[in-house]
Amino acid sequence: MERGKAGKAGLNVVVTTMVSDSHTWNLVFLQLLLEELGHRVTNLGPCVPDEVLAAECRRRRPDLIVLSSVNGHGYNDGLRVVAGLRACPELRGTPIVIGGKLGIAGAEDGARARALLAAGFDAVFEEAASVDAFRSYVRSLPAGVLL
């Protein structure tokens, strides 16, 4: 589907995790949440290889790409994956966000989020308390925005 065709009916969103992560309840939750907000979701499921993720996003041209990871490898995997996505000309301006449990150490000082933003993410949502922030972020995106 072409980006921008979602119009007022909502965004076309790709929800995904990365190759090393087999958890799916986080992906199911995000799909329900986004659908309740009126958006259409393509859920790529667990253990998505980098090349599958890039190919699916180039084909679908989504309005938003949501990466979720809870196995503690999300920081390392996310740095690599976002570089690959931004290298695709079609995805250079696509909003791409990441959230979940991104490192193996629980609390941290924000350095992880800053590095992820610098690597190409538009927003970083760490841990469960960030659901409200994620909802606000999605609401701030114009439906079917042409970038």
Next chain:
Amino acid sequence: MTAFGPFVARARAAGTLVVQPRMGMSEPGRMRAGLLATKDAAATTVGTLTLDSYTRTGEVAAARRAVAEGVPLNGYPITSYPSGVTRSVLHGVADDSFPVQVRHGSARPEKIFSALLAAGLHATEGGPVSYCLPYSRTPLREAVDSWRRCCELLAASRTDGAEPHLETFGGCMMGQLCPPGLLIALSVLEGLFFRRHGLRSISLSYAQQASTRQDEEAVTALQAIAAELLPDVDRHVVIYTYMGVYPLSPGGAQLLLDEAARLAVRTGAARLIVKTTAEAYRIPTVGENVRALESAAAVAAGERRSPPGATPDTGIRAEARGLIDAVLDLHPDIGRALVLAFAKGYLDVPYCLHPDNAGRARSRLDHDGRLHWSDPGSMPIGRSGRTPAAPALSSSELLGALSYVQRSYDRRAFRTSVADGVSVAR
């Protein structure tokens, strides 16, 4: 030589529940020490070699690199060590009094089966559906082909001293929120697949859910259906302590394990996979595992099997049997039947995102923890199995359902501690 099935059968005949940890370390010396601690625990135990996630997903090169560089993995990389290393881990530990099972999670486990056989082991677990749909991107058809080859390989290892053993993981699908009728159907169907491809010693899994009464009915139904459809194999039921979002408090975690041990004994299950009080936070230590094994064994020793008819029938057995029969009617080859059943939606695992799962079925938890279908999709399930006019779960209701067991057991532990006078509030 270790014989897994006969060991469990002897314990059951003696009225003793076999308890088993999940345990896997990448360093052979630590793995051996963990097995020895399991063997020496004050309980009737079997040992576990849990494999690491690189080995599970077939990334043998990554596992080898980690081993070469001394990077610790989250399990034992059985395909990265020469079989002599694994034999030395097991030497003098695994024997007739202490069988060891390999636990992996692989949709295409040929190399794992070859490696465990080369190391002298004959017991493992999984299944063509249960290790494909929840965790992998492998097409179901390919997983079925792979598991057929693996079953045949394992069955061919039969000798006078060792009857190979295979456990279904189908009764644990998704860990939580899968109604028991479907868990039973998948567990039995995988058991039938194993028997079709040569196994004669099989265990059937069932994972503890959120209502003890519903679980008791479910395991009773699983026992009855297994007796009908797998009458000619050595078989037992294995209970998994709750696999979903775990209680945060040590007291809540302990109460949940106690409940699982009682469930196993009341329903005539022969083996229990334990969880520890550290479950909500990290991979448990060997000491935490030993304490969980010993406490579960102690609780089990104080419980008795329920008399026949003790569990009210709400229709779980009929639902499970209906699903199994519908699948078996699809094709004389059970592997083909399983692939067709998922393609038609006759089997449809709720909230499972695999492309070969129809994804139309939806479940709910009611106020007392019982699981129901809010929408059975195309599965042949009658009205009685559904919640009347129940809408699908919203995102916030899903979070609530996922954490129901955690909340209720943490609350029970808090109340118990207050009642005991060791008030947390003080």
